[in-house]
Amino acid sequence: MTGARDEILARIRAAISPASARPAEADTSYAAIPRRYLRAHHGSESDLVTLFCERAADYRATVSRVPENDLPAAIAGAVSGVQRFAVPEGFPSEWLARISGTGRIVRDSPPLTAAELDRVSGVVTRCAAAIAETGTVILDHGADQGRRALTLIPDFHLVVVAAGQVAADLPDALAGLDPARPHTLISGPSATSDIELIRVEGVHGPRQLCIIVAG
Numbered sequence: 001m002t003g004a005r006d007e008i009l010a011r012i013r014a015a016i017s018p019a020s021a022r023p024a025e026a027d028t029s030y031a032a033i034p035r036r037y038l039r040a041h042h043g044s045e046s047d048l049v050t051l052f053c054e055r056a057a058d059y060r061a062t063v064s065r066v067p068e069n070d071l072p073a074a075i076a077g078a079v080s081g082v083q084r085f086a087v088p089e090g091f092p093s094e095w096l097a098r099i100s101g102t103g104r105i106v107r108d109s110p111p112l113t114a115a116e117l118d119r120v121s122g123v124v125t126r127c128a129a130a131i132a133e134t135g136t137v138i139l140d141h142g143a144d145q146g147r148r149a150l151t152l153i154p155d156f157h158l159v160v161v162a163a164g165q166v167a168a169d170l171p172d173a174l175a176g177l178d179p180a181r182p183h184t185l186i187s188g189p190s191a192t193s194d195i196e197l198i199r200v201e202g203v204h205g206p207r208q209l210c211i212i213v214a215g
Helices: 002-016 024-031 048-058 068-078 114-118 148-152 170-175
Strands: 062-066 085-087 105-107 122-126 129-131 136-139 156-162 184-186 191-193 199-201 208-214
Touching: 048 062, 048 208, 062 068, 068 156, 068 208, 114 148, 122 148, 129 170, 136 170, 148 184
Parallel strands: 062 208, 085 105, 085 122, 122 156, 156 208
Antiparallel strands: 129 136, 136 184, 191 199
16 A cells, blocks of 8 residues: 555656656656547537537526627626626726616726625626536636636626637636636536525625627
8 A cells, every 4th residue: 555655646746846857757657648538528510609508597597699799788788787887907898888877887997895896786707718518607817807806796797708718618618728827617606505405596606697608
């Protein structure tokens, strides 16, 4: 047992050490590992965007699909019942052109305090990627998505997903992301169940998740 333990720990140390400090045989051994597992579960003929919309709706998200030119109107309609909502600094201003009402849009620049975020009813962001197989939205908290607190405290979250951002599954989605950035994976509204399986929404994040797929 001790020999196996030492071998496993040695492999872990080699894997997490800087490339310059790893023995050459470690990289050779890693590259030689057979990887015959199925990487994708959906063929090229699958309509990934349609599958993503269906799976996201299964998680109780409100999902709509619109042409990109209709985004301003679609966003305005989605937030019509939200009194005040925050937007990250890099969110396209032209997509908010149809929003009516004074003081409804709150820019997170400079960053809103916790008390100010608590007075905001919702948030509107873009995303870094989406996963068709699980109906998941991925944020990497870039300028058009904002910091993590911005998307966790408000009760309503509207995410704009470009059709080209929809990947087949998790490996495909992660392959296009920067591993050095923080990633938040969202599958439906925040929800949890107690020991009696009573579902409670909005405990760990937004109670309502709205997704608009553009294109």
